[in-house]
Amino acid sequence: MQIAELEQRTGVNRHTLRYYEKAGLLQEVERRGNNYRDYPEKAVERVAMVRQLKALGFSLREIREVLDALRSDSIDCEQGAVLMAEKKAAVDDKIRELKQVSALLGREQQRLEDSAAALREEGRCKG
Amino acid sequence: MQIAELEQRTGVNRHTLRYYEKAGLLQEVERRGNNYRDYPEKAVERVAMVRQLKALGFSLREIREVLDALRSDSIDCEQGAVLMAEKKAAVDDKIRELKQVSALLGREQQRLEDSAAALREEGRCKG
DNA sequence: CTAAAGGGTAGAGTATGCTCTAAGGTCAAC
DNA sequence: GTTGACCTTAGAGCATACTCTACCCTTTAG
Numbered sequence: 449m450q451i452a453e454l455e456q457r458t459g460v461n462r463h464t465l466r467y468y469e470k471a472g473l474l475q476e477v478e479r480r481g482n483n484y485r486d487y488p489e490k491a492v493e494r495v496a497m498v499r500q501l502k503a504l505g506f507s508l509r510e511i512r513e514v515l516d517a518l519r520s521d522s523i524d525c526e527q528g529a530v531l532m533a534e535k536k537a538a539v540d541d542k543i544r545e546l547k548q549v550s551a552l553l554g555r556e557q558q559r560l561e562d563s564a565a566a567l568r569e570e571g572r573c574k575g
Numbered sequence: 576m577q578i579a580e581l582e583q584r585t586g587v588n589r590h591t592l593r594y595y596e597k598a599g600l601l602q603e604v605e606r607r608g609n610n611y612r613d614y615p616e617k618a619v620e621r622v623a624m625v626r627q628l629k630a631l632g633f634s635l636r637e638i639r640e641v642l643d644a645l646r647s648d649s650i651d652c653e654q655g656a657v658l659m660a661e662k663k664a665a666v667d668d669k670i671r672e673l674k675q676v677s678a679l680l681g682r683e684q685q686r687l688e689d690s691a692a693a694l695r696e697e698g699r700c701k702g
Numbered sequence: 703c704t705a706a707a708g709g710g711t712a713g714a715g716t717a718t719g720c721t722c723t724a725a726g727g728t729c730a731a732c
Numbered sequence: 733g734t735t736g737a738c739c740t741t742a743g744a745g746c747a748t749a750c751t752c753t754a755c756c757c758t759t760t761a762g
Contacts, residue, residue, distance in 0.1 A: 452708065463751055466711090471749090482758055484709050504673055505632025508749070518683055525694055529687035536680035543673045546631055550666045556645055557659035564652035579738070590721055593741090598719090609728055611739055635719070 449487045458495040465495065472512050473498055475519070505542070581614045585622040592622070599639050600625055602646070632669065 455462045468474050469485075474494060478486040494515070501511045517531045582589045595601050596612075601621060605613040621642070628638045644658045 450709075461751065462709095464749085467750065482709075484758080500672060501676065502749090503632060504669060504676070505630060514680070525687045525691035529684050529691060532680050532684035532687060536677055536684060539673055539677045539680060542631060543670055543677065545627060546666055546670045546673065549628065549631070550663055550670065553641070553659050553663035553666060557656050557663060560652045560656035560659060564656060567652055577739075588721065589739095591719080594720065609739075611728080629719090 449489070449491070451485050451487070454487050454491055454495065457492050458499070460495055460499065468495070468498060468508075471508050473508060473515060576614045576616070576618075578612050578614070581618055581622065584619050585626070587622055587626065595622070595625060595635070598635050600635060600642060 449457075451462045451465060454460075454465060458465075460468075465474070469477055474487075474491060476488055476490070478488075480486050497515070498508075498511055501514065502508070506514070513531070514535050517528055517535065576584075578589045578592060581587075581592060585592075587595075592601070596604055601614075601618060603615055603617070605615075607613050624642070625635075625638055628641065629635070633641070640658070641662050644655055644662065
């Protein structure tokens with residue numbers, strides 16, 4: 449598919465798509481005779497993954513490392529497994545931290561709701 | 576405490592600390608007669624929270640919103656509870672997505688380990 | 703053939719988040 | 733009272749990740 453279609457299907461600016469390609473995030477981009485890019489179907493999924501990981505706080509560099517490992521038919525299996533385990537550990541750390549933040553926010557929400565309820569009885573928010 | 580101590584205790588550059596203050600992330604910074612900043616003990620914790628949320632993919636703007644809500648003795652309780660619920664929902668979404676990524680990485684790790692095991696029997700990594 | 707739509711590259715510009723430099727004020731120790 | 737460690741502000745500089753502009757080529761439709 450051409451860049452316009454990928455742009456439309458992923459919602460990612462074509463300039464950004466070319467930027468990602470330069471950054472090594474999209475490696476299986478063919479060129480037609482006219483030098484136009486020809487993206488495989490998988491590119492849609494791949495771009496989505498990039499955006500998802502980005503939103504989760506990974507830098508393009510880190511995303512590239514993950515994607516490289518996922519695409520590693522070429523590299524050593526043991527080495528790939530180790531890299532994968534490392535990335536997974538980083539993600540799991542992030543999950544643990546986010547759970548703590550979630551719990552904190554949940555407690556705070558509860559506190560404010562309780563205060564709001566008390567307010568309906570008395571008259572002022574006590575924080 | 577003075578900026579050097581906060582810098583040392585948080586590991587965050589003093590320029591960055593002043594930048595955070597300008598960005599509204601540190602609001603309870605007093606000034607002494609000599610115009611030196613005087614941070615309360617709580618600032619250590621607060622800076623740590625900023626760094627944690629940053630590492631988890633939040634922009635300074637978002638972090639500010641969360642911290643503002645957490646510090647909201649002034650704003651309306653119901654409103655605060657709603658804001659808190661929104662932030663928590665965003666965090667929980669992030670957790671769900673990260674779990675998917677973690678699962679994907681885990682499967683990939685397994686696949687590579689299996690390949691590595693097969694390799695030890697046969698001869699080449701089949702990805 | 704030509705216009706319009708779409709593609710290419712190179713490089714400039716922007717937003718965010720630092721990080722550092724310059725120039726100068728404050729303070730404790732000698 | 734001067735040195736050195738600490739503080740101040742303003743603003744420059746830098747890395748990352750886009751986002752856009754300029755300019756030119758290709759394809760398609762009339």
